[in-house]
Amino acid sequence: MKKTGNNLKIGLEVHVQITSLKTKLFCGCSSDYRGKEPNTLVCPVCLGLPGSLPVLNKRAVEYAVMAALALNCELSNRMLFFRKNYFYPDLPKNFQITQYDRAGGVPLAKNGYLYLEHGGERKKIRISRIHLEEDPGRLVHLGSIDHSPYTLVDYNRSGIALLEIVTAPDIRSPREARIFLQKLRSILEHLGIFDGSLEGSMRCDANISLAGGTRVEVKNISSFKEVERALSFEITRQKGLLEKGIQVKRETRHWDETRRVTISLRTKETEQDYRYFPEPDLVPVELNKEFIEQIRARMPELPDERLERFVSQYGLPKYDAGVLVSSKALADFFEEAVKLYDKPKEISNWMMSDLLRYLYENNLELQESKITPRKLVEMIRLIDDGVISGKIAKRILPKVIVTGKDPSEIVKEEGMTKISDREFLEKLIAKIFAENPKAVKDALADEKAAHYLIGQLMKATQGKADPILSSRMIMKRLEMLRKSKEKD
Numbered sequence: 001m002k003k004t005g006n007n008l009k010i011g012l013e014v015h016v017q018i019t020s021l022k023t024k025l026f027c028g029c030s031s032d033y034r035g036k037e038p039n040t041l042v043c044p045v046c047l048g049l050p051g052s053l054p055v056l057n058k059r060a061v062e063y064a065v066m067a068a069l070a071l072n073c074e075l076s077n078r079m080l081f082f083r084k085n086y087f088y089p090d091l092p093k094n095f096q097i098t099q100y101d102r103a104g105g106v107p108l109a110k111n112g113y114l115y116l117e118h119g120g121e122r123k124k125i126r127i128s129r130i131h132l133e134e135d136p137g138r139l140v141h142l143g144s145i146d147h148s149p150y151t152l153v154d155y156n157r158s159g160i161a162l163l164e165i166v167t168a169p170d171i172r173s174p175r176e177a178r179i180f181l182q183k184l185r186s187i188l189e190h191l192g193i194f195d196g197s198l199e200g201s202m203r204c205d206a207n208i209s210l211a212g213g214t215r216v217e218v219k220n221i222s223s224f225k226e227v228e229r230a231l232s233f234e235i236t237r238q239k240g241l242l243e244k245g246i247q248v249k250r251e252t253r254h255w256d257e258t259r260r261v262t263i264s265l266r267t268k269e270t271e272q273d274y275r276y277f278p279e280p281d282l283v284p285v286e287l288n289k290e291f292i293e294q295i296r297a298r299m300p301e302l303p304d305e306r307l308e309r310f311v312s313q314y315g316l317p318k319y320d321a322g323v324l325v326s327s328k329a330l331a332d333f334f335e336e337a338v339k340l341y342d343k344p345k346e347i348s349n350w351m352m353s354d355l356l357r358y359l360y361e362n363n364l365e366l367q368e369s370k371i372t373p374r375k376l377v378e379m380i381r382l383i384d385d386g387v388i389s390g391k392i393a394k395r396i397l398p399k400v401i402v403t404g405k406d407p408s409e410i411v412k413e414e415g416m417t418k419i420s421d422r423e424f425l426e427k428l429i430a431k432i433f434a435e436n437p438k439a440v441k442d443a444l445a446d447e448k449a450a451h452y453l454i455g456q457l458m459k460a461t462q463g464k465a466d467p468i469l470s471s472r473m474i475m476k477r478l479e480m481l482r483k484s485k486e487k488d
Helices: 058-070 174-190 224-243 289-298 303-314 318-324 328-340 344-361 373-384 390-403 407-414 422-435 437-445 447-460 467-487
Strands: 008-017 082-085 095-098 109-118 121-134 138-141 151-154 161-167 202-210 216-221 251-256 261-267
Touching: 008 174, 058 109, 058 121, 058 161, 058 174, 058 289, 095 121, 109 174, 121 174, 174 202, 174 224, 174 303, 174 328, 202 224, 216 224, 224 251, 224 261, 303 318, 303 328, 303 344, 318 328, 318 344, 328 344, 328 373, 344 373, 344 390, 373 390, 373 407, 390 407, 422 437, 422 447, 422 467, 437 447, 437 467, 447 467
Parallel strands: 216 251
Antiparallel strands: 008 161, 008 202, 082 095, 109 121, 121 161, 138 151, 202 216, 251 261
16 A cells, blocks of 8 residues: 555554453453353442442552553553443443543553654654553444344453553554554563453554544454554545545444445544543552552563564574564564574574464464474474475475474375485486476576476475485586587
């Protein structure tokens, strides 16, 4: 998609579940709701029944402070909770306990920033504020949201601790939005706050506007890829309206992942519609300096620091290190593999090319695959020991990812051992030369044309021929033919 330059403004509201907690934000219900029977992990507090009182989860505040520090925010010394009132089926209380930065409200943190590397440039994305709030319940539709005959509600998710991270409208393209979210996920995973591979653990609302139009919100986008797609569609939709002289309405829209279109949900609410007021059942939370410094002291190595260490300790190019630390699971996998086999660049190459490509093409998280650092290292050792070729390894790797079998076991089962038998290869090369006289003639005139003959040998052996030995034998045979012709 073409860049729209300064005419485009994008701001993100990212909702991150604190999945490391065992209980919800204001009650003792289990936070492990995925895959559970609907509406079974609930209690009077998270359902908002009369007489029930919320109690703040202290561990959630610690994680929230850690996130704010990592995102270079100014932490509040005192924070308040507010009620955000709206009537919607996923809110059993008819209000959400959240934070507010106006009318005397104080959020957890504000005025932070995050740097992105994109297109060879370093760009600063401002973080306006970070709130701590509870997650609503989960709505389940039959098919698409605008055609579903009914909606089911599961309140197991209601009350799960959420961080809402709001950016300034500093993002200028769908690709930048995706890069921002990837880096944010990596930071929060390194902090141990959440597991980004869990369904619904990171959701995004995007506010987007073009010059001459007004702000439109696209709700509940579930993945980095879908954020990029949703924003690209919305840019095209708004540009089309503006070019026809039609006003872009301020509204909330839903991203339909199946049809890849945005759908109008409702006219955008204003802050007055939510009737914010202080939560009367929760006291203000004091965040003193000692508490904050204790949390700062516990913070682990973050992605930017890890990137620099990968460059200095392992000698990786900065680009390679950046790809590896874009996911904590990926960076951890790499370091475990290097402990087993001290060939960091070789391990990095296999991870960044074949491993990541397979995961991306099959929409898999690394944690969902069955490959381990030990299995990857075993495959690389088989190449280095001359048992298999790199081409054979490319066929083995997907099988390891899917089955979890050891590479040596797959080699044995499928007879993939590299062919290094000179006598066997010599006979096969003679046959290929006899069947491809034109290719031989071309190769005698231009050495580059010999690649065709090498390819035919690989094809005949299903990629099992030793590539280095095969190349040398073919070049030697061509040289002999060349000398023979010169004598004639």
